[in-house]
Amino acid sequence: SPHSPSNKSSRTLSAREMYLFDTGGQYLDGTTDITRTVHWGEPTPLQKEAYTRVLMGNIDLSRLVFPSNTAGGTVESFARRALWDVGLNYGHGTGHGIGNFLSVHEWPVGFQSNNVPLEAGMFTSIEPGYYQDGEFGIRIEDVALVVEAQTEKPFLTFEVVSLVPYDRNLINLSLLSPEQIRYLNSYYERIRAHVGPELRRQRLEEAYAWLQESTEP
Helix, strand or coil, X not given: XXXXXXXXXXXXXXXXXXXXXXXXXXXXXXXXXXXXXXXCCCCCXXXXXXXXXXXXXXXXXXXXXXECCCEHHHHHHHHCHHHHCCCCCCCCCCCEECCCCCCCCCCCCECCCCCCECCCCCEEEECCEEEECCCEEEECEEEEEEEEXXXXXXXXXXXXXXXXXXXXXXXXXXXXXXXXXXXXXXXXXXXXXXXXXXXXXXXXXXXXXXXXXXXXX
């Protein structure tokens, strides 16, 4: 299968390039679909800027507050705006519904024009990206729950339920707004609070140290 290692297709990982990990699992209490992109060496300025703008799009859509019964297609450009600002874009959908121990790509929830309006209780992925043909690819994908926003009239927003740090090595902080930085910091606090104790309980000290380092404010 295409997902099995083989001597013909496998190659050695190096610190000179970007890696995109599209991960997921089926569990009795839900399905995960999380993508992270990393660079273990010195990213180029374009790689850093593209990654940061993909992250900005992910954050901008994740923290959006919008009226009830809004169609996903109406708001998906928030995930693209930071890329559009500099003439970049991606050619795939911004997100799809996620089944509970069912299909990973579950229709009819999502951000395409033919998806149903968003309602509290729905799970969707939020996954902007950027691809430079033959050179590198970036995608940052989280699973988000549609929840009621703290507004007077019933509006909606997203609560990101994937708790995995982003790659600090690829973030150009000077591009982020104060609101985006605040969002990142509170997201990192949530990761520490939920994942940290579990890693300690399992005595995974190396992973715990990595988590602390990766979630510094």
